[in-house]
Amino acid sequence: MNVLAQANEYPILSVFLTMLWFFLWVMWLMLLFWVFADIFRDDTLGGWAKAGWSVFVIILPFLGVFVYLVARGRGMGERQAALAQRKEEAFRAYVQQAAAEGRTGGGAAGPGAGADELTKLASLRDHGDLTEEEYQRAKAKVLAA
Structure with missing residues (x-):
């Protein structure tokens, strides 16, 4: 008795096989x-190489992906x-910049700023x-603005 015949006799096995195929499909995607990313x-890679790999992966998806993984997987x-x-x-650079701006007042504009x-x-x-x-320098900047 093969697995598909058993799946018809046991609904839980059919559900399991369906979920297995679904998760394999999601992993493949x-x-x-x-x-592609x-x-x-x-x-x-140059433009022609990128185009070549893309065409290879689109035309022969399974073979293209596996060849790409073997050829360029480490990279x-x-x-x-x-x-x-x-x-x-x-x-980190953004956080340091934001912290520095926050420490000195950061360029708020408007009346009373x-x-x-x-x-x-x-x-x-x-x-x-x-x-x-530092206070005197920052005060001079604020008053100059």
Whole structure:
């Protein structure tokens, strides 16, 4: 008795096989999208190489993806790690910039903004977060604006 005949006799086995095929299909789609993302993310590939790999993966999807993984699989991980590192560095730079702007008052505009910034600067100086020299420089910037 084969598995398909058993699936008709036992509905739970039919559900299990259906879910198995569905999850395998989802995994296949994820792999396909990762390969396409890697093809276009790779700066070492020229335009014709990217087009060639794309056509190969579209025309013969299973063979194309597996050949790509064998030929360029190691580089996929390296490129992914480099991308994650660049994103982390950009995030850290943004946080440092935002913190520096927040410490000095950050460019708020509008009526009364200068007075609010001077109040913030004075409270930062009183709490010891700013030295007298930093306070005077920031105060001069606010008054000049």
